């Protein structure tokens with residue numbers, strides 16, 4: 001018996017059901033691309049969410065040569081063990097930090113004064129360097145990231161297309177002026193090389209010793225090129241300070257001194273430490289910073305203090321300073337001259353702050369459960385100019401910034417690890433989106449604009465603020481992990497919004513892997529380089545596609561398609577538990593995931609993170625003979641994945657089958673045989689729900705076209 005079947009263009013077949021996969025306009029996709037506020041200028045972030053979150057143009061993605069993809073000639077090579085660094089008692093084969101793991105610690109005391117009119121900052125700093133390594137150190141390397149903002153910096157001179165450093169309108173005259181480097185009364189030799197400085201030690205720092213030195217420095221606020229800057233707004237100037245103090249490079253067991261220069265795109269790798277910071281600013285300014293304010297009675301009015309106290313226990317947002325108070329001198333403590341705001345922070349990897357006379361201020365409390373099971377409140381506060389009030393204030397359509405911060409802190413604390421700090425501040429100013437411990441700078445001043453970027457920046461608390469990765473080398477462990485967790489937070493937020501407004505939550509694309517979105521596209525095309533490349537080494541146009549989106553989609557596939565949610569979450573939570581307040585390397589992540597999930601995933605890490613190949617499945621060689629259906633599931637791509645297939649019969653019934661990844665160990669073809677008796681087969685589809693990014697969907701379906709009304 002032979003079947004006669006209508007074979008139609010499979011792209012039409014899939015095109016016909018695209019809507020149910022969530023195509024353009026899918027909130028999932030919107031959220032994913034929207035979350036990357038970091039890659040956008042503030043102007044781009046200030047358009048309404050629907051536009052801001054719209055898919056980015058294809059030309060953003062730099063593709064490899066358009067040769068036809070082909071399967072591996074030697075498929076087993078994909079499954080070989082990864083070439084990871086040899087495990088040691090510092091970093092175990094299980095992926096956990098071992099008994100000999102160590103990391104340095106650096107504490108800072110900084111006294112800074114802002115001359116707002118001149119946009120000039122002067123600071124004195126005391127640094128206590130704790131040498132926890134088993135080694136004697138004879139010099140220290142210091143990061144001088146502010147030196148990027150010079151006309152002749154390596155970052156300025158090498159700026160590439162798509163990189164985050166924007167062109168300045170005028171010649172750059174930024175960078176540190178360092179007026180003092182000493183230890184006690186002893187002047188120290190200090191040599192500057194672009195964004196690095198080498199500090200000669202008067203005598204070696206022995207293992208276990210602490211060395212204290214002092215520096216004085218100043219710099220002019222650079223034009224806003226990235227991550228910090230000043231912005232004139234209606235009622236004043238907003239100053240955002242980050243990378244604003246010289247800090248000691250990381251000395252670790254993997255690279256020794258980590259001295260990659262700051263070129264602009266690659267972010268940061270820093271030491272944990274305690275910060276004791278005083279910033280002196282004009283009396284009419286409000287300041288928010290990493291850390292807990294130590295002297296509220298000196299810098300706030302009594303009514304502001306009582307409103308803040310109310311907010312600290314309130315789920316609802318409490319206004320601390322409203323629009324018509326901004327220009328009112330009564331909203332600042334009486335007196336003359338500048339005020340000093342004093343903050344302390346423990347166990348943070350850096351310190352940032354913002355200051356302005358234009359700030360409105362509101363706050364609420366997030367409720368989280370600590371590891372010990374005790375409830376704890378976290379102050380979620382927002383400071384923004386009047387221009388942003390409509391989108392940021394408590395009257396905003398979706399609740400406003402402080403509620404977005406609260407949602408993110410509660411969601412990620414519940415899923416991943418309790419938020420470890422007492423406060424989180426969200427600042428609206430020149431920066432479109434950047435994360436620091438306990439403070440984030442977010443753009444967006446209209447509509448739903450601030451939600452996605454706020455969720456993303458607060459999400460960075462988990463990666464890299466408390467799992468302290470080397471962002472300069474491994475952008476995917478920072479942005480990619482964050483993009484991955486953001487997808488779930490955004491879905492939960494949408495559900496809550498729908499509940500509040502009595503609507504049906506849109507579940508349409510919730511469990512999909514962002515099909516049709518930028519992440520899905522970047523994963524279904526061969527790109528010019530793999531994910532595992534330092535951000536500064538990438539074509540800038542690929543940073544978002546690979547470092548953020550493709551990584552996010554990959555982890556989502558690993559969770560929902562390869563391991564399953566429970567197995568993935570157990571392993572991912574183990575990774576966080578092992579490495580919280582420590583610095584994992586990629587190998588520590590791969591090993592922990594395999595160890596805790598009980599799975600050999602070398603093929604996944606290699607295919608997804610270290611190679612540029614794509615997935616490409618197909619159905620071929622369909623025949624029915626003597627009541628037995630035979631067909632081949634082909635894996636044409638260089639990457640592989642476990643994959644489902646679906647057989648649809650003439651009587652309308654259907655059944656699913658599964659090809660495990662082990663089927664691809666030695667072959668790119670999997671013959672499926674099925675006794676079907678007298679039934680007619682009308683359709684066979686591989687990956688019938690389209691959960692995998694397939695480079696060529698044209699051959700994914702054999703048989704009848706699915707059409708509405710059929």
Ligand SMILES: [Zn+2]
Nearest residue numbers: 038456479482
């Ligand atoms: Zn980010």
